[in-house]
Amino acid sequence: MGNFLAGRVVAVTGAGRGIGRAVALACAAEGARVVVNDHGVAIDGARPASEVAAAVVEEITSAGGRAVAVADDISTMAGGQRVVDTALAEYGRIDGAVCVAGILRERMLFNMSEEEWDPVLATHLKGTFTVFRAASAVMRRQGTGTLIGFTSGNHQGSVSQANYAAAKGGVISLVRSAALGLHKYGVTANAVAPVARTRMSANVPMELKEIGEPEDVAALVVYLLSERARAERITGQVYTVAGPKIAVWAQPRELRAAYAQGPWTPQRIADLLPGTVGTDPMPMLERLEEMARAAAATSRPNA
Numbered sequence: 001m002g003n004f005l006a007g008r009v010v011a012v013t014g015a016g017r018g019i020g021r022a023v024a025l026a027c028a029a030e031g032a033r034v035v036v037n038d039h040g041v042a043i044d045g046a047r048p049a050s051e052v053a054a055a056v057v058e059e060i061t062s063a064g065g066r067a068v069a070v071a072d073d074i075s076t077m078a079g080g081q082r083v084v085d086t087a088l089a090e091y092g093r094i095d096g097a098v099c100v101a102g103i104l105r106e107r108m109l110f111n112m113s114e115e116e117w118d119p120v121l122a123t124h125l126k127g128t129f130t131v132f133r134a135a136s137a138v139m140r141r142q143g144t145g146t147l148i149g150f151t152s153g154n155h156q157g158s159v160s161q162a163n164y165a166a167a168k169g170g171v172i173s174l175v176r177s178a179a180l181g182l183h184k185y186g187v188t189a190n191a192v193a194p195v196a197r198t199r200m201s202a203n204v205p206m207e208l209k210e211i212g213e214p215e216d217v218a219a220l221v222v223y224l225l226s227e228r229a230r231a232e233r234i235t236g237q238v239y240t241v242a243g244p245k246i247a248v249w250a251q252p253r254e255l256r257a258a259y260a261q262g263p264w265t266p267q268r269i270a271d272l273l274p275g276t277v278g279t280d281p282m283p284m285l286e287r288l289e290e291m292a293r294a295a296a297a298t299s300r301p302n303a
Helices: 018-029 051-062 077-091 114-142 162-185 214-225 227-231 266-272 283-299
Strands: 009-013 033-037 067-070 096-099 145-150 187-194 238-242 245-248
Touching: 009 018, 009 077, 009 114, 018 033, 018 051, 018 096, 018 214, 033 051, 033 077, 051 067, 067 077, 077 114, 096 114, 096 214, 114 145, 114 162, 114 187, 145 162, 145 214, 162 187, 187 214, 214 227, 214 238
Parallel strands: 009 033, 009 096, 033 067, 096 145, 145 187, 187 238
Antiparallel strands: 238 245
16 A cells, blocks of 8 residues: 555545546555445436445455445535545544546437436536535635545537536536635645546547546546645646546636727627637537538548
C-alpha cells in the first residue's frame, strides 16, 4: 500500500462499479479509509441493490485496507447526509468527498419525458450537491477538505443526452461555486471529466477517439485529494483524463465585446454583431457537420 492519502477519510459515491470502484480502491491503496457509497442501480437508475458497495468493501478489507459500505440514494438529502455521517461515525472526520454516481436515460430532446429528465438531474447534479452540502459543513469546521465532482466532455452539449449534458454542466458550476465559497475555510473543489471504458461510456453516441481505463482516472483523483495538490493551490479546475492524456479546461470568460453609441436596436445588432462580436464555434457541432458530409459523400452514387 502507498501513503499518498495516509490518515485521510474519503467518501466515494457510485463506488460499486467502473470509475467509482477504481477510485475507492485507489484511495484505499494509498492509505485512506473509505466510505463506499453505491445505490447499486442499473445504468438507467432502476433495480437498486446494495451488494455492489459491499463487494468493493470486501475487496478493500481483503487487501488490508479499511472501508465501510453505504447503499443510500444520494439524490436525496438524507442519503447524502448519511454518507458523511457514516464517515464521521466510523472514522471521526471526512477529508475528501468524490461524487461519481450517475445514470443515463438517453433520448432526443424533442422526445424526452419528465421521467427521463428528472432522475438524471437528481442523480448527477443533486446527488453531487447533497454530498457536497453535508461534507462542506464538516470540512469548514475542520479547516480542511477536498470536494471532487464528476463532469463530462458532454457538458459542451450532446446530440441525444440533453439531460446528462445539462447535469454535467451544472456540476462544473457547482464545483466552481464551491471553490469560491469555501476557499477561505481551507476547502478545495475540482471537477474531473473522464474518458474511460465503462458501462456508461459504451452509450456515448459518438466515437471516443481518446479513451483510457478507470484506473487512469483514479490516479488523478488520488492526486487531487492529496496534500501535494493542496500545496499547489489547485481549486476550481476541470481536468480531463483519457488514458495517457491529462488536460485542463478553460475558465469561462468573455471573448469579444462591442459597444453601441445609444440604445441597441435589432437592426443595429444585425449590422454590427457578425463582424465584431461574432461567434465562438462549437467544436462538437463542427464535428457533427464533418460526419454528415462524410456520410453524404459515402452514400453518393459514383459518377
